[in-house]
Amino acid sequence: MPSVVLKIHRFARDSLNFGSLKIHVLRLKEVEERQVSGDPLDAALGILERESRASGPGYVMVEVQSPGSRSFMGEVLGESRGSLLFPKPSKLKRVGIVRVDVLSSRIESGIVKLRDSDIEWFNVEGEDVYVYDSPVEAPEEIAYIVVDTEDGRRYVRVQRFSTQKLYGQPRPPQVESTGNNEAVSNEGSSPS
Numbered sequence: 001m002p003s004v005v006l007k008i009h010r011f012a013r014d015s016l017n018f019g020s021l022k023i024h025v026l027r028l029k030e031v032e033e034r035q036v037s038g039d040p041l042d043a044a045l046g047i048l049e050r051e052s053r054a055s056g057p058g059y060v061m062v063e064v065q066s067p068g069s070r071s072f073m074g075e076v077l078g079e080s081r082g083s084l085l086f087p088k089p090s091k092l093k094r095v096g097i098v099r100v101d102v103l104s105s106r107i108e109s110g111i112v113k114l115r116d117s118d119i120e121w122f123n124v125e126g127e128d129v130y131v132y133d134s135p136v137e138a139p140e141e142i143a144y145i146v147v148d149t150e151d152g153r154r155y156v157r158v159q160r161f162s163t164q165k166l167y168g169q170p171r172p173p174q175v176e177s178t179g180n181n182e183a184v185s186n187e188g189s190s191p192s
Contacts, residue, residue, distance in 0.1 A: 004040040007063040008032040008047060011089060011130060012056065013081075018095045018122035021145060024081055024134035026059050026089055040064045041073075048075040057081075059132060061089055082135030085147045085156055092124045092131040096146030098155075103143050119146055 011026035036043040044062040051060040057078035064071045072088055096119035106112050131147055138145070138158050147154045 002067075003035045003037050004043075004064065004066045006034045006036055006040065006044060006047065007065065008034065008051075009061040009063065009089070010051075011059040011061070013058055013078075014129075016095075016124070016129070019097060019120065020139050021095070021097055021142060022137040023085070023095070023131070023145070025092060026130040026132055028128040028130060029058075040066060044073050048073060051075060052077060059089060076133070081133050083156055084133050085131045085145075086149055086151070086154055088151075089130040089132045090149035090151040091127070092129045092147065092149055094121050094123045094148045096121050096148065097138075097142050098144040098146065099141050100143045101141065121148075 009031050010029045012029050013024055014027045015022055015024045034043075034047075041064065044064055047062050048060060052075050054060075054077055059074060059076055061072055061074040064073070074088065098114065098119055102114070102118045103112055106114055106118065131149060136145060136156070136158055142158050144158065145156050147156060
């Protein structure tokens with residue numbers, strides 16, 4: 001069986017403030033490459049098992065690269081924290097805040113139509129900042145946070161936010177990008 005390259009990404013936890021918003025991020029500590037023979041998934045699982053015994057909160061992700069494919073396996077070190085902000089650790093470019101008053105001014109026939117200009121953006125300093133899971137500490141006037149990463153954008157509802165404040169219905173809007181720098185929300189399902 002040919003050898004396969006595994007990349008082991010090791011992260012430590014940190015927290016960042018974006019205005020009145022505070023989230024936890026992952027800081028990339030190191031990337032180690034290993035060549036393995038045999039089943040690469042077994043090798044990756046063995047690495048994750050050994051890494052899970054490491055001390056301190058963090059995250060380890062193993063990237064399996066073989067001809068024609070690439071996959072990721074990860075393990076939270078310590079406890080998982082809060083809301084899932086992105087499906088896998090991804091390099092964070094910027095964080096956006098959508099305030100309740102902006103949402104209430106953008107409702108048309110039960111649909112929230114956001115423009116990129118409705119989002120208060122904060123750029124992220126540093127190449128080593130990644131996002132995955134986090135508790136979200138935000139004042140009540142923040143309805144959503146927007147996580148903009150190198151792998152895409154995700155809208156995350158602040159858990160205590162209630163759409164009843166906006167238009168008397170218990171369901172949060174669904175947010176989707178229209179491709180022309182606008183986001184459209186359809187009521188009925190959550191964006192997170």
